[in-house]
Amino acid sequence: MPAHAESEALLRLLQSGAPASALRRLLDSHGTACAALAAGSRDWASHGLRATCHAAIRNPEPQQLAHAMRWLDDPAHHLLGWRDAAYPPLLQRIPTPPAMLFVAGDPALLWLPAVAIVGSRAATAGGCANAAQFATALAKANLCITSGMAAGIDAAAHTAALDAGGVTVAVLGTGPDIAYPSRHRPLRDRIAAHGAVVSEHPPGTGPLRQHFPSRNRILAGLSLGTVVIEAAEQSGALISARLAAEAGREVFALPGSIHNPMARGCHRLIREGAQLVASPDEVLEVLAPLAADLAHALRGSLEASCGAAQTTLPEPSLGDAAYNLLWQALGHDPTGMDALVERTGLTTAEVSSMLLALELNGRIAAEHGRYARIGR
Amino acid sequence: MPAHAESEALLRLLQSGAPASALRRLLDSHGTACAALAAGSRDWASHGLRATCHAAIRNPEPQQLAHAMRWLDDPAHHLLGWRDAAYPPLLQRIPTPPAMLFVAGDPALLWLPAVAIVGSRAATAGGCANAAQFATALAKANLCITSGMAAGIDAAAHTAALDAGGVTVAVLGTGPDIAYPSRHRPLRDRIAAHGAVVSEHPPGTGPLRQHFPSRNRILAGLSLGTVVIEAAEQSGALISARLAAEAGREVFALPGSIHNPMARGCHRLIREGAQLVASPDEVLEVLAPLAADLAHALRGSLEASCGAAQTTLPEPSLGDAAYNLLWQALGHDPTGMDALVERTGLTTAEVSSMLLALELNGRIAAEHGRYARIGR
Numbered sequence: 135m136p137a138h139a140e141s142e143a144l145l146r147l148l149q150s151g152a153p154a155s156a157l158r159r160l161l162d163s164h165g166t167a168c169a170a171l172a173a174g175s176r177d178w179a180s181h182g183l184r185a186t187c188h189a190a191i192r193n194p195e196p197q198q199l200a201h202a203m204r205w206l207d208d209p210a211h212h213l214l215g216w217r218d219a220a221y222p223p224l225l226q227r228i229p230t231p232p233a234m235l236f237v238a239g240d241p242a243l244l245w246l247p248a249v250a251i252v253g254s255r256a257a258t259a260g261g262c263a264n265a266a267q268f269a270t271a272l273a274k275a276n277l278c279i280t281s282g283m284a285a286g287i288d289a290a291a292h293t294a295a296l297d298a299g300g301v302t303v304a305v306l307g308t309g310p311d312i313a314y315p316s317r318h319r320p321l322r323d324r325i326a327a328h329g330a331v332v333s334e335h336p337p338g339t340g341p342l343r344q345h346f347p348s349r350n351r352i353l354a355g356l357s358l359g360t361v362v363i364e365a366a367e368q369s370g371a372l373i374s375a376r377l378a379a380e381a382g383r384e385v386f387a388l389p390g391s392i393h394n395p396m397a398r399g400c401h402r403l404i405r406e407g408a409q410l411v412a413s414p415d416e417v418l419e420v421l422a423p424l425a426a427d428l429a430h431a432l433r434g435s436l437e438a439s440c441g442a443a444q445t446t447l448p449e450p451s452l453g454d455a456a457y458n459l460l461w462q463a464l465g466h467d468p469t470g471m472d473a474l475v476e477r478t479g480l481t482t483a484e485v486s487s488m489l490l491a492l493e494l495n496g497r498i499a500a501e502h503g504r505y506a507r508i509g510r
Numbered sequence: 511m512p513a514h515a516e517s518e519a520l521l522r523l524l525q526s527g528a529p530a531s532a533l534r535r536l537l538d539s540h541g542t543a544c545a546a547l548a549a550g551s552r553d554w555a556s557h558g559l560r561a562t563c564h565a566a567i568r569n570p571e572p573q574q575l576a577h578a579m580r581w582l583d584d585p586a587h588h589l590l591g592w593r594d595a596a597y598p599p600l601l602q603r604i605p606t607p608p609a610m611l612f613v614a615g616d617p618a619l620l621w622l623p624a625v626a627i628v629g630s631r632a633a634t635a636g637g638c639a640n641a642a643q644f645a646t647a648l649a650k651a652n653l654c655i656t657s658g659m660a661a662g663i664d665a666a667a668h669t670a671a672l673d674a675g676g677v678t679v680a681v682l683g684t685g686p687d688i689a690y691p692s693r694h695r696p697l698r699d700r701i702a703a704h705g706a707v708v709s710e711h712p713p714g715t716g717p718l719r720q721h722f723p724s725r726n727r728i729l730a731g732l733s734l735g736t737v738v739i740e741a742a743e744q745s746g747a748l749i750s751a752r753l754a755a756e757a758g759r760e761v762f763a764l765p766g767s768i769h770n771p772m773a774r775g776c777h778r779l780i781r782e783g784a785q786l787v788a789s790p791d792e793v794l795e796v797l798a799p800l801a802a803d804l805a806h807a808l809r810g811s812l813e814a815s816c817g818a819a820q821t822t823l824p825e826p827s828l829g830d831a832a833y834n835l836l837w838q839a840l841g842h843d844p845t846g847m848d849a850l851v852e853r854t855g856l857t858t859a860e861v862s863s864m865l866l867a868l869e870l871n872g873r874i875a876a877e878h879g880r881y882a883r884i885g886r
Contacts, residue, residue: 264768389765389777392640392788401765404786412768412777476852 138203141213143167144234145202146194148336150187157233161216198336205236205311205337210326212237223432224248227493227500228355228381232334235352236310239330243301245432247425248278249417250353250378252371253287253363254396261287261364261396264388266294268361271414273300277421280305280357282349283318283325287363287371292325302329303356307349309339332356350374351381358424358490359384361417362408365399372399375408382471382489382500384420386411420486427491456480460488461507468504514579517589519543520610521578522570524712526563533609537592574712581612581687581713586702588613599808600624603869603876604731604757608710611728612686615706619677621808623801624654625793626729626754628747629663629739630772637663637740637772640764642670644737647790649676653797656681656733658725659694659701663739663747668701678705679732683725685715708732726750727757734800734866735760737793738784741775748775751784758847758865758876760796762787796862803867832856836864837883844880 144167147157160181164170170177175188183191205211214221214235222244225231237244251269253261269279269291279295281288283304295302304325306312310333313319325331334352335345350373354360360378362385365371375385385408390397404410411417456478463469463477474485489505492498499508520543523533536557540546546553551564559567581587590597590611598620601607613620625648627641645655645667655671657664659680671678680701682688686709689695701707710728711721726749730736736754738761741747751761761784766773780786787793832854839845839853850861865881868874875884 260767260769388768389773389780389786391636391767391770392764393636397765398788401786401788404765404780410765410777410780410786412774 140167140215141206142199142203143171144213144215145199145336146171146191148234149194149198150183150190152183152187154230154233154334156182158216158231161233165217167215198338201338202336210238211310212241214241220244222356224358224428225352225355228351228377230351231355232352234334236333236336237330238310238326238332239303239328241330243278243303243330244332244356246278246301247276247421247428248280248303248357249421250280250357250360250374251287251291251363252281252350252353252360252365252374254365254369254371254399255284255286255288256366256396257286257290257364258394258396261390262290265290265363268363268388268414268417269294269300269302270298272361272417273298273302275414275418275422276300277358277418277425278303278329280353282306282346282353282370282374283314283322283331284370285315285318289318289321291363292321296324296328304329304331305349305353305356306331306333307335307345308341309333309335309337311337312340314341346370347373351377354378354383355381357383358421358428359386359417361386361388361411362400362403363388364390364394364396365403366396367398367402369399372403375403379407382486382493382505384424384486385409386417386420388412424486424490431491456484457488460485460492464492464498464505464507466507468506470504474505516543516591517582518575518579519547520589520591521575521712522547522567524610525570525574526559526566528559528563530606530609530710532558534592534607537609541593543591574714577714578712586614587686588617590617598732600734600804601728601731604727604753606727607731608728610710612709612712613706614686614702614708615679615704617706619654619679619706620708620732622654622677623652623797623804624656624679624733625797626656626733626736626750627663627667627739628657628726628729628736628741628750630741630745630747630775631660631662631664632742632772633662633666633740634770634772637766638666641666641739644739644764644790644793645670645676645678646674648793649674649678651790651794651798652676653734653794653801654679654705656729658682658722658729658746658750659690659698659707660746661691661694665694665697667739668697672700672704680705680707681725681729681732682707682709683711683721684717685709685711685713687713688716690717722746723749727753730754730759731757733759734797734804735762735793737762737764737787738776738779739764740766740770740772741779742772743774743778745775748779751779755783758862758869758881760800760862761785762793762796764788800862800866807867832860833864836861836868840868840874840881840883842883844882846880850881 160170216233220241249272265287273279273295278301279291280303281291292302308314310331313322354374354377360375362371362375379385387400387403387408459478463474493500498505536546592609596617627645641663649655649671654677655667656679657667668678684690686707689698730750730753736751738747738751755761763776763779763784835854839850869876874881
């Protein structure tokens with residue numbers, strides 16, 4: 135089917151205001167948005183779409199639709215649906231993946247092993263320097279630097295990654311065409327030109343308070359781990375960190391002086407189990423094996439049929455003994471990381487790495503940071 | 511028996527150079543040092559004392575002995591033997607308690623709930639200010655502040671505790687009469703006058719490198735918990751912290767900037783399981799229930815016969831359900847804190863507090879941070 139028609143169908147589904155979970159189920163049932171649109175009211179209702187959504191699908195708001203379609207005319211702009219082969223594999227595995235993603239830039243970059251660097255908008259100069267130091271070193275180690283393009287830590291991380299010649303991805307709470315704060319327009323354009331700017335909201339969507347926490351789940355979901363540089367006691371960065379932990383990803387936090395209020399959020403995370411890191415090498419030590427497994431899994435996926443939404447991997451690249459140990463420790467009831475570490479006697483890093491490989495292989499499912507065998 | 515004769519007998523045993531473990535066994539067998547001295551070579555040998563020690567006991571170096579006895583003539587100076595009713599109860603419970611303790615000041619202060627505040631001799635000004643802040647607040651909360659009277663963090667903690675009108679105890683690696691560094695003479699005298707200066711080495715013993723690590727076990731052993739304020743990657747404070755953990759005591763560490771080399775030791779401790787604390791209240795929250803249990807146990811001990819070396823407590827002051835849960839989780843094989851927390855579903859703080867009560871009650875034994883039921 136023509137890409138144009140599929141994009142328009144996806145946009146009509148999105149504009150209906152139906153929740154992402156219902157839209158994902160609809161796309162899973164029908165394979166394409168065009169087929170989902172053709173299925174009609176009874177089918178939509180059976181997938182949990184309410185009557186108001188049906189009306190909106192049939193009569194989409196024409197200006198919004200036209201605006202989004204014009205935005206997609208640019209060859210650098212993309213709309214990835216839930217069943218699209220290009221949908222980022224790590225994002226598929228979070229508890230609530232978005233039904234579609236708008237991308238300004240190269241969508242292939244969303245498949246790279248990535249680390250989120252996040253923190254306070256009101257960061258100290260020292261915090262911004264630390265963000266730049268970590269982003270530079272991790273970008274040079276071939277990790278994609280993801281962040282939220284906010285003031286403070288986020289902007290420092292994106293800028294340093296770009297300056298280092300690395301790859302960076304911004305996940306926005308606005309439409310992908312909006313720079314927020316507006317002084318970040320040049321930064322947004324630079325990220326779109328050399329990396330990717332990502333949003334689940336259609337072009338033209340302004341900064342709405344309620345969109346920012348949900349943005350953080352995408353940021354955490356695209357990344358193997360999240361590094362929190364500076365965060366006050368109430369900070370969006372802490373939400374990113376919790377969502378990362380819930381998705382079974384690594385969480386790192388930088389400590390700071392007990393007199394720096396911007397260190398309090400990090401200290402709270404460390405108390406709650408985040409890994410204390412004082413250098414980029416300590417982050418790399420944990421993420422490098424996960425990145426290697428991800429690269430392996432994606433190679434498998436590229437060799438497999440391109441239409442498959444699930445990546446495939448012949449068998450996790452793990453020693454048989456450890457792999458069997460973990461497989462025995464996993465049941466069909468979701469089991470937390472702590473219990474798996476306890477049952478296997480392996481380290482958290484080993485278990486994390488093996489779980490990711492099993493997940494990417496489609497052998498297990500992760501939900502809310504708990505793991506269970508799938509079917510067979 | 512006259513105190514003078516018992517002190518001289520203890521000193522002769524100590525001067526023999528026999529290890530503390532052998533001397534403790536000898537005192538356990540005979541009750542007093544006088545009786546132990548009277549027992550003779552065959553008995554000494556059966557307790558592990560070598561022939562060179564026998565000779566030294568029979569012919570003590572007269573000048574050393576006279577110097578120590580003269581020091582003990584001062585009514586403010588004391589020698590507490592292993593079987594002495596005044597021997598500090600928490601110190602009894604470490605893996606390797608000293609066979610005797612020299613005390614300049616009030617030995618009763620060694621029974622107070624105490625917290626060790628330790629750190630680098632080369633602390634930053636900020637670190638010393640933090641030490642003073644914690645010592646002031648914890649001393650005002652009626653905890654005795656123990657430290658090692660070294661430069662830097664130790665001196666800042668002692669001084670702040672004295673200035674706050676609190677109680678402070680210095681544990682020395684030299685004899686109790688020596689100020690090291692020598693500029694700490696006024697500080698030593700102030701601590702001896704208002705608190706206590708403690709050492710396992712006889713008066714006149716100078717600063718010997720090998721005595722300082724073993725000094726740290728006494729410091730940790732007298733205290734319910736140890737707070738490390740600033741420590742380089744190789745620091746005596748880390749030894750204190752490990753010995754505290756091995757003795758089943760709480761370990762706290764203050765985080766700092768990732769660029770402060772004096773924060774590295776603290777960060778390492780936090781990674782290894784020490785509790786990250788950013789305020790004295792966070793220390794108090796953990797130690798207050800332990801201090802209450804200790805006070806309860808010591809009340810029991812004072813009511814019991816004064817000759818008993820073991821404190822007694824009618825029954826741990828704990829809810830029956832939680833107490834039974836922990837008792838079932840404890841076996842006769844030593845079990846680590848993590849396993850007890852896992853088995854009981856209680857928090858670490860709850861388990862710590864209950865273990866201390868059980869220990870003080872003589873129901874369980876702690877060794878190297880592992881716990882086991884005793885006998886019955």
